[in-house]
Amino acid sequence: MNYSEYNFDGLIGPTHNYAGLSFGNIASATNAGAASNPKEAALQGLAKMRAAMEMGLKQGFLPPQDRPHLKTLRALGFSGTDKQIIEKAAKAEPQLLANCYAASTMWTANAGTVAPSPDTGDGKVHFTAANLAANFHRSIEADTTSRVLKHIFKDEKYFVHHPPLPGGMHFGDEGAANHGRLCKNHDDKGVHLFVYGQDGEKFPARQKLRASEAVARNHLLDPAHTIFAQQSTTALDAGAFHNDVVGVANGAVLFLHEQSFADRNAAYAAIREKAPFVEIIEAPAAAISLEDCIKSYLFNSQLLTLPASNGAGGEMALLLPQESKENPRVKAFVDETVSRNNPINRVIYKNVRESMRNGGGPACLRLRVVLSEEEAAAADRRFILDDAKITALENWVNAHYRDRIAPEDLSDPALMEESFAAMEALTVLLGMGKFFDFQR
Structure with missing residues (x-):
């Protein structure tokens, strides 16, 4: 059976802004209060998707969620018309309003965890939407994320969907970023x-x-093919709030920083025991500091297996943010890595600065889903991109998005009205019906 990897990127929403909501995310905190450019953010994301498609890779997308999330504001005691809810929340709880405006669903590496059918006990593709319990603005995504994944992958013959894990922070789950x-x-x-x-x-x-253990159980994964490793607190305190900031796995390659794991030797031993075919490509701390990693998002790159049709079967490309090219130590390490005899032999730098300023690099923007030909055919093809579809999305962005949002704009009901109009147009474009909470 022929399997392919699909990257499902998050389509960046019309309320993309810099509210500094993510504690532990240095870029988010640094840029809090700055003016954002939602139109440029979405077009940068789509340009990255187009670049992957031009390499012959299969590309999908997940739609934004409806923001501001009035359902949450109503649940927290704000009443009246939609406009009155915004006005009341802006006056009484502006930080809460900012949480309900966050376009953070763009980072779909946190949408959930996926196990492809060759790995699961029942031979189906398993999805668990992440509960994202660590941050309020992200925790309110989980229900809609589940709904989106079920909408795209709805055929029960091939797909199994698990609800977000219960238990709040005790079972905090951040999805494929870890x-x-x-x-x-x-x-x-x-x-x-x-x-x-x-x-x-x-x-x-x-x-x-x-x-992590609960997700592995729900996905019917073989314990002999499952590894649990602890991230180093050194990396965490440096700003690696997710493991994908300091390491990325793809196929037979693990590309990571020397200080990724709490017990490097034990983690490597477990990997070599259960996956002896893996080549570990490590950046030594002496050459690349954790500060360099965090600022450049070197390891929050997309590590992509190039298709055999390109004459490069088994070879890999790194899709990196422009910030990695601008850091001389990181650029030198990337050049040296590509020059060595290993599967990584191509580098593409893309401008995703609007996402990077909120702490999200290329890898944050995508969820990887491995599908057989039959499974891919059973998925909703409206969310699998080709040139015409990506052009239609670019036209939609240009028609509906602002090119500037400042913090004070969140209190203006006009931004809500524009956002809802954009999402209404998107659901029409995609034939989704009355899908989002604001439409119900």
Whole structure:
């Protein structure tokens, strides 16, 4: 059976702004209060998707969620018309209003965890939407994320959907940002690497061991093909709030920083025991500091297996943010890595600055889903991109998005009205019906 990897990127929403809501995310805190450019953000994201497609890779997308999330504001005691709710929240709880305006669903590496059918006990693709319990503005995403995933992957013959984990912070789950799959080929039985955290001295850990263990159980993963490794508190306190800031796994390659794991030797030993085919490509701390990693998002790159049709079967490309090119130490390490005899032999730098200013690099913007030809055919093809569809999305962005949002704009009901009009137009474009909470 022929399997392919699909990258489902989050389509950046019309209320993209810099409210500094994510504790432990240094870029988010640094840029809090600055003016954002939602139109440029969405077009940058779409340009990245187009670049992957031009390399022959399969590309999908997830729609934004409806923001501001009036359902949450109503549940918290704000009443009246939609306009009155915004006005009351802006006066009484402006920070709460900012949370309900966050366009953070754009970072779909946190949408959930996916296990492809070769790895699961029942031979189906399993999805668990992340509860994102560590941050309020993200925790309100989980229900709609589940609904979106079920909408796209609805055929029960092929797909199984699990609800977000219960238990709040005790079972805090941040999705694929702390999970990687190692395999020789997509259709082989893979080894799943779950990375969890313990609170550091500066910042709390978001991914809990019990959450990773629960997801592995629900997905019917073979314990002999599953690894649980602890992230280092050194990396966490440096600003690696998710493991994908300091490491990325793809196929038979693990590309990461020397200080990624709490016990580097034990983690590497477990990986080599259960996935002996893996090549570990490590950046030594002496060459690349954690500060360099956090600022450049070197390891929050997309590590992509190039299709055999390009004459490069098994070879890999790094899709990096422009900030990695602008850091001389990081650029030198990337050049040296590509020059060596390893699968990574191509580098593409893309401008995703609007996302980066909120602490999200190329890898944050995508959820990887491995599908057989039959499974892909069963998915909703409206969310699988081709040139015409991506052009239609670009036209939609240009028609509906602002090119500037400042913090004070969140109190203006006109922004809500514009956002809802944009989302209404998107649901029409995609034939989704009355899908989002504001439409019901």
